[in-house]
Amino acid sequence: MQKENNMLNEEIMILNTNDIHSHLENLPKITRYITNQRKNNLLKGVESLTFDIGDALDRFHPLTEATNGKANIQLLNKLKLDGATIGNNEGLTNSHKQLNQLYDEANFDVLLANLVDDQTGDIPNWAQPAKIIVTAAKTRILVVGLTAPYDNTYPLIGWRVQDPFEVMKDILVKYKGQYDIVILLSHLGLPTDRKLAKRFVELDVILGSHTHHLLVNGEVVNQSLLTGAGKWGQHIGTVHLTINHHKIMQKTAQTISVDLIESKASDEIETNHYQQMGVELLKANQVAKLSFSMTPQLIGNSVIVNEALKAEAHKAHTEAAIINTGLFLRSLPEGIVTQNDIHQMLPHAMRVMKVRLDGYNLWRLIQEMEKNRRFLIKFQQKGMGFRGKYFGELHYYGIRYDYEKHQLFWRGQLVSPIETYEVAMPDHYLYIPFFPTIQIMGENTIYFDEDLRTVFANYLAKQYPIK
Numbered sequence: 001m002q003k004e005n006n007m008l009n010e011e012i013m014i015l016n017t018n019d020i021h022s023h024l025e026n027l028p029k030i031t032r033y034i035t036n037q038r039k040n041n042l043l044k045g046v047e048s049l050t051f052d053i054g055d056a057l058d059r060f061h062p063l064t065e066a067t068n069g070k071a072n073i074q075l076l077n078k079l080k081l082d083g084a085t086i087g088n089n090e091g092l093t094n095s096h097k098q099l100n101q102l103y104d105e106a107n108f109d110v111l112l113a114n115l116v117d118d119q120t121g122d123i124p125n126w127a128q129p130a131k132i133i134v135t136a137a138k139t140r141i142l143v144v145g146l147t148a149p150y151d152n153t154y155p156l157i158g159w160r161v162q163d164p165f166e167v168m169k170d171i172l173v174k175y176k177g178q179y180d181i182v183i184l185l186s187h188l189g190l191p192t193d194r195k196l197a198k199r200f201v202e203l204d205v206i207l208g209s210h211t212h213h214l215l216v217n218g219e220v221v222n223q224s225l226l227t228g229a230g231k232w233g234q235h236i237g238t239v240h241l242t243i244n245h246h247k248i249m250q251k252t253a254q255t256i257s258v259d260l261i262e263s264k265a266s267d268e269i270e271t272n273h274y275q276q277m278g279v280e281l282l283k284a285n286q287v288a289k290l291s292f293s294m295t296p297q298l299i300g301n302s303v304i305v306n307e308a309l310k311a312e313a314h315k316a317h318t319e320a321a322i323i324n325t326g327l328f329l330r331s332l333p334e335g336i337v338t339q340n341d342i343h344q345m346l347p348h349a350m351r352v353m354k355v356r357l358d359g360y361n362l363w364r365l366i367q368e369m370e371k372n373r374r375f376l377i378k379f380q381q382k383g384m385g386f387r388g389k390y391f392g393e394l395h396y397y398g399i400r401y402d403y404e405k406h407q408l409f410w411r412g413q414l415v416s417p418i419e420t421y422e423v424a425m426p427d428h429y430l431y432i433p434f435f436p437t438i439q440i441m442g443e444n445t446i447y448f449d450e451d452l453r454t455v456f457a458n459y460l461a462k463q464y465p466i467k
Helices: 002-007 026-043 062-067 070-077 088-092 096-102 164-173 188-200 265-283 304-316 337-343 359-377 436-441 452-463
Strands: 010-017 049-050 115-116 131-136 140-147 159-161 183-189 206-210 219-221 224-228 236-244 247-257 284-291 321-324 335-338 352-358 394-397 399-400 407-410 420-425 443-447
Touching: 010 026, 010 206, 026 049, 026 070, 026 236, 026 247, 026 265, 049 183, 062 070, 062 206, 062 337, 070 096, 070 265, 088 265, 088 443, 096 399, 140 164, 164 188, 183 188, 188 206, 188 219, 188 224, 188 352, 206 236, 265 337, 284 337, 284 452, 304 352, 304 394, 304 420, 304 443, 304 452, 321 436, 335 337, 337 452, 352 359, 352 436, 359 394, 359 399, 359 407, 359 436
Parallel strands: 010 049, 140 183, 183 206, 206 224, 321 420
Antiparallel strands: 010 236, 115 159, 131 140, 219 224, 236 247, 284 335, 321 394, 352 420, 352 443, 399 407
C-alpha cells in the first residue's frame, strides 16, 4: 500500500517561454537552461513539461524576415516543446499561406482552439485545439491554447477568431471526465487571464503572455495560478506542481532571469551567426538601382518620404497619402538597393490602409493631426507594429492645410464637407490614440497581402529598375 501511495505522489516542473519576439540573443542561454533543467529533473524523478506561449517571432530580425519565421521554428525545436500556441506576430504578420506553412517542420504540437480557416470553418491542419498529456503516474493533464481575438484583423487574411470564453467553455464540456488538471497556454493578456480564472474553476494553471507582464512568483486568482515571463526572452517561467492521487496539493511559480544564467563565448558567436545569415539572405534579393542616395530626416522634406507617400497612394489607388518620418530608420544607398536595405529602413510590422471619409471628417482628421504635430515629432512611440524610436513629423501627399484660414485642400481644390475622399496611410494610425476619427468615422481597408516595406520596395523597383 505504501508503494502504491508513493507512485501516486509526483512532482511536475513546467518551463515556458513567451513573447521572445525574435530576440535571438537570449535563445542560447534559454535552450541551455531548459535542457539542463530537464536532465536534472529526470535524475530527481521530477517530470518536465515545456511550452512556448506565442509571439516567438518578430519580423524586425533579418533571419525571421528572410525565412518568414521558419528559422524561429527550427530554433524552438531545440527546446523540445510539449506544445506551443501562437501570438499575434505569428498570426497577423504572416500571410494566410505563410502561416499555413510556418509549422511544417515543427517537432512540437501547436495548440490553438479559437482560430479557424474562414473558408473551411475548421481549425487549420497544423494545429489542434487541445491535447491530453498523461504523466508517468497516470495523471491526465489537459493543455489548451488560446490566442488574442483580433476580430477586425484576422478576417482580412482569411482567418476567423472565436471568443476565448465560449471556446474554453466548449472544450471543458468536450473533455469532461477525461482530465485531472487543466493548463491553459494563453496569448490573451493578463486582464483576460484574470477573467478566465474567475469564470472557470477548472483552470489550474494559466501560462500567460501577450501583455508582456512579469509575475515573478505568479498570481493566484480564485483557484488558478497565473504566470507571465515578461518579454524578449529576458526571463524563463517555471511552475512547480506537487500532486497526490492525481490532485494538485501545491503549486508555485517563479521566473528565472536570463541575465543570471552563465554565459558562454559561443553564445554571441551563435546569435551573430543568426543575424548575419538573415542579412545575407536578404542581400541576395536586389530591389532597385538608385542614381543617388535617399536619406531620411526627422524634420523636413526628403525624397525618401515623398517616394513612400506615392508608394502608399499607388498601393491603395488613392490620390492622397499620409506618412510619418519616424518610420524611416536608415538611408538607402546609391547604386543597388537590396531587400536588406529596405528591411533595415522599414522593419515595422505595418500595412498600408485606405481610409474613406466625407470631407468634414477628413478635415476633422487633419485637425487632429495638426493638433498633435509638434508633440508627435519627438514622441517615443513603442509597440503596435512600430519598431523605431520617434513617431516623427507628419507629411501629406495630395493634401494641403491652410493654417491661417483652417481650410483643407485636396489636389488644389477646397475640400467639400459632403464629398467623399480616400487617403492612404499606415494601418498603425488606426491603433494609436491620436487620430480617433479614423476608427470612429472611417471606412478602413487594410491591404494585408503586403507589408509596408514590400509596398515601398515594389514601388522603387518600378521607378528605379535594375537594367
